[in-house]
Amino acid sequence: MPFEFSFTKEQEQFRRTVREFLHENILPTVQDYDKNEEFPLDNVQKMASQGYFGLTIPKNYGGQELSKIEYGILLEEIGGICSSHGTILGAHLGLCATPIVLFGTEEQKQKYLPSLASGNSLGAFALTEPAAGSDAANIQTTADIDGEDFILNGSKIFCTNGDRADLTIVFATNDKNLGPMGGITAFLVEKNTPGFSVGKIEKKMGLKASSTAELIFENCKIPKSNVLGDVGAGFMVALTTLDGGRISLAVGALGAAQRALDTCIEFIRKNQSEGGSLSNRQSIQWKLADIAMEVYASKYLVYCNLVELEKYYKIIESREKVPRRLRDSVSRGSAISKAYVTEVASRAITRAIEIHGISGIKEGSEIERGFRDSFIAEIYEGTNDIQRMIIAKELLGLGL
Amino acid sequence: MNKLSSSNEEIEMIKEVIQNFGENEINPIVSNIDDDSELPISILEKVSELGLYGMLGSSEFGGAETSFSTFIHGMQELTKYSPALSSLLIFHNVLSVQLINKFGTDSQKSNLLTELTTGKKIGTAVLGDDGSFINVDNIRTEATEEGDYYSISGTKSFVLNGALSDFFIILCNFGKDSGFVFVEKDNPDISFSKPISAIGLNGNELISISFYSCKVPKTNLIGKFEDTPDIIKVAQETIWLGISAISIGIMQSALDQAIKYSNERKQFSKPISKFEAIQHKIAGMALDIEAASAMLSNISKNKDNNLDVHIQAAMTKITSSEMAQRNTKFSLLIHGGYGYIKDFPVERFVRDAEAVKSLVDSNDDLRVLIAKHLTS
Numbered sequence: 001m002p003f004e005f006s007f008t009k010e011q012e013q014f015r016r017t018v019r020e021f022l023h024e025n026i027l028p029t030v031q032d033y034d035k036n037e038e039f040p041l042d043n044v045q046k047m048a049s050q051g052y053f054g055l056t057i058p059k060n061y062g063g064q065e066l067s068k069i070e071y072g073i074l075l076e077e078i079g080g081i082c083s084s085h086g087t088i089l090g091a092h093l094g095l096c097a098t099p100i101v102l103f104g105t106e107e108q109k110q111k112y113l114p115s116l117a118s119g120n121s122l123g124a125f126a127l128t129e130p131a132a133g134s135d136a137a138n139i140q141t142t143a144d145i146d147g148e149d150f151i152l153n154g155s156k157i158f159c160t161n162g163d164r165a166d167l168t169i170v171f172a173t174n175d176k177n178l179g180p181m182g183g184i185t186a187f188l189v190e191k192n193t194p195g196f197s198v199g200k201i202e203k204k205m206g207l208k209a210s211s212t213a214e215l216i217f218e219n220c221k222i223p224k225s226n227v228l229g230d231v232g233a234g235f236m237v238a239l240t241t242l243d244g245g246r247i248s249l250a251v252g253a254l255g256a257a258q259r260a261l262d263t264c265i266e267f268i269r270k271n272q273s274e275g276g277s278l279s280n281r282q283s284i285q286w287k288l289a290d291i292a293m294e295v296y297a298s299k300y301l302v303y304c305n306l307v308e309l310e311k312y313y314k315i316i317e318s319r320e321k322v323p324r325r326l327r328d329s330v331s332r333g334s335a336i337s338k339a340y341v342t343e344v345a346s347r348a349i350t351r352a353i354e355i356h357g358i359s360g361i362k363e364g365s366e367i368e369r370g371f372r373d374s375f376i377a378e379i380y381e382g383t384n385d386i387q388r389m390i391i392a393k394e395l396l397g398l399g400l
Numbered sequence: 401m402n403k404l405s406s407s408n409e410e411i412e413m414i415k416e417v418i419q420n421f422g423e424n425e426i427n428p429i430v431s432n433i434d435d436d437s438e439l440p441i442s443i444l445e446k447v448s449e450l451g452l453y454g455m456l457g458s459s460e461f462g463g464a465e466t467s468f469s470t471f472i473h474g475m476q477e478l479t480k481y482s483p484a485l486s487s488l489l490i491f492h493n494v495l496s497v498q499l500i501n502k503f504g505t506d507s508q509k510s511n512l513l514t515e516l517t518t519g520k521k522i523g524t525a526v527l528g529d530d531g532s533f534i535n536v537d538n539i540r541t542e543a544t545e546e547g548d549y550y551s552i553s554g555t556k557s558f559v560l561n562g563a564l565s566d567f568f569i570i571l572c573n574f575g576k577d578s579g580f581v582f583v584e585k586d587n588p589d590i591s592f593s594k595p596i597s598a599i600g601l602n603g604n605e606l607i608s609i610s611f612y613s614c615k616v617p618k619t620n621l622i623g624k625f626e627d628t629p630d631i632i633k634v635a636q637e638t639i640w641l642g643i644s645a646i647s648i649g650i651m652q653s654a655l656d657q658a659i660k661y662s663n664e665r666k667q668f669s670k671p672i673s674k675f676e677a678i679q680h681k682i683a684g685m686a687l688d689i690e691a692a693s694a695m696l697s698n699i700s701k702n703k704d705n706n707l708d709v710h711i712q713a714a715m716t717k718i719t720s721s722e723m724a725q726r727n728t729k730f731s732l733l734i735h736g737g738y739g740y741i742k743d744f745p746v747e748r749f750v751r752d753a754e755a756v757k758s759l760v761d762s763n764d765d766l767r768v769l770i771a772k773h774l775t776s
Binding site for chain 1: 606666677742
């Protein structure tokens with residue numbers, strides 16, 4: 001069997017356990033958090049108590065040391081019940097803890113990973129700036145060297161968990177003349193560092209239970225020991241992190257699409273049991289089939305990419321040289337997954353509204369929330385236009 | 401006194417009036433309408449002063465008596481400022497003013513129409529029990545004769561203008577016939593659901609209404625039973641055209657914002673409007689708007705010329721509501737992260753377009769109607 005592709009018994013069991021936990025403990029609360037635009041602190045603690053916040057962190061540092069496949073299963077299941085919760089976890093584990101695992105010094109790992117793994121502290125990742133959105137390399141936040149410290153000045157926007165995080169990875173330019181490769185550095189910035197403050201909290205269309213903050217740095221002093229990776233190598237830290245982040249977004253979107261499908265099936269069956277005709281209408285059947293086709297294809301796509309990501313991250317973690325072909329393949333694969341599956345999810349939710357009719361747009365319905373949540377997945381961690389650019393340039397060998 | 405053609409001057413004049421109103425009075429408060437789900441009294445008073453409540457009513461009864469084309473162009477323009485307000489005026493004009501004007505008795509006109517054309521009362525109509533306009537064959541809202549009254553029992557869901565209306569024209573089953581009667585809000589035998597909050601069009605909420613042996617004088621019957629198919633047809637085609645006008649207005653706002661943003665926003669050292677991927681989205685939006693506007697404008701003219709537009713109206717509703725969904729999303733995507741936050745209006749356009757698309761009749765049902773017409 002040269003091409004075997006299935007979950008292990010343990011992974012299937014893991015999915016069942018996660019689903020049961022989420023449906024029992026988290027799902028009943030998510031609508032209220034969304035409605036009240038409130039950060040779900042209780043749920044974060046509950047999920048942390050299950051080890052979710054340290055799922056892929058090595059056991060030495062208090063994590064569960066599970067693979068990217070289990071991480072995918074977890075995010076898929078969370079994505080099915082609430083994208084806000086998936087985003088909170090993704091920003092914490094995928095974008096903050098993971099780069100520390102990959103690039104951190106032993107000292108940094110010991111200092112930060114155990115509390116991140118237990119969920120006692122929350123992580124965030126701050127790359128985007130007003131002038132550095134799609135053009136992520138155009139970072140204006142500066143990091144000037146001052147003896148044993150760097151001094152950060154500037155601001156970051158749209159930072160998930162930004163106002164809640166105990167630790168944030170912040171990207172700044174140490175030397176603009178050197179360009180992105182050489183001139184950008186990643187810093188580990190602790191909450192309450194003098195000169196670091198939280199600015200505006202955004203009001204959003206969706207993801208209302210996750211907070212999105214502006215971060216402000218005014219002569220914020222960060223010791224050299226808090227540089228993550230090498231000085232000047234920050235952009236590679238960001239890109240490598242986002243390679244994983246994008247697949248995580250895709251797998252969350254897959255969960256949302258699967259949930260839309262399940263909800264439609266439930267809705268149509270209920271209509272049938274009440275004597276309705278939806279189940280026999282081809283317009284309804286076709287929409288359901290279209291959702292199912294795309295969900296099925298997406299599932300293979302993202303888990304295939306997660307297998308490759310696992311391999312890729314293991315090499316980086318062991319500090320061996322990453323083969324160029326593997327790096328390009330992961331980067332392209334994550335871009336393909338992210339753009340494709342987030343659009344699949346958007347189409348699924350739009351079709352779900354059509355299947356549900358007017359009741360699908362009622363405030364407080366799961367479908368309505370899913371619709372509002374769906375758009376951001378096509379935008380954050382690189383818009384789908386940027387993903388298409390990455391895919392095409394990689395295929396044509398144009399370089400970024 | 402039906403005007404059979406509209407002049408371009410009349411259309412330009414109404415557009416100018418609405419632009420002034422929109423820029424000066426609506427724009428400053430438009431995001432409050434969405435946040436609070438409420439159209440402020442000051443705006444509604446101004447609407448009355450401008451005569452917009454009575455556009456489709458005879459001048460004899462205080463109406464402006466504009467052509468249907470003028471009305472549609474005006475509402476398309478007003479939508480750019482507030483889809484909640486334009487939807488209120490479209491539903492009111494089409495479903496109360498127009499129906500009473502066309503089918504009402506003399507005494508209904510003299511008693512009611514002036515109040516409706518001046519906005520003293522806001523009205524609506526409801527056909528299918530499920531809020532649809534097309535499912536009119538199995539009405540279970542029953543009206544039985546009791547002396548000088550009809551006694552009505554049943555429920556109507558997802559009533560347009562529901563939360564704001566004082567006056568409801570409802571389609572009932574009278575045994576072997578079906579027909580329309582009007583019921584006033586203060587009738588003691590009806591109860592209203594809470595306003596139904598939806599994903600968009602905040603400020604003009606739907607409502608469900610239940611009738612419990614609700615007594616209505618026989619004089620509240622609109623038209624005769626044999627008029628019922630005509631009333632249904634007029635209500636259907638004009639509501640579809642009205643929804644089309646809202647869809648196109650929302651798309652136009654989405655395009656305006658996309659153009660503005662893409663010219664201002666610089667990434668990779670140039671305005672993003674210089675990138676082909678953005679240009680194609682903008683061009684695609686403009687293509688759709690051009691096509692949908694031409695379609696709606698043409699069909700409205702045909703309607704003014706008393707041609708049968710029933711099927712074309714259904715086509716226009718499908719086309720423009722699906723285009724609005726697609727193009728508001730393009731605009732949001734062009735805005736990137738800024739499109740997702742409430743500081744920019746585009747996320748509201750997306751929600752409004754989705755709400756409008758889901759109102760009244762599903763596009764699936766309308767496609768079946770068109771196909772049946774073509775294949776019968």
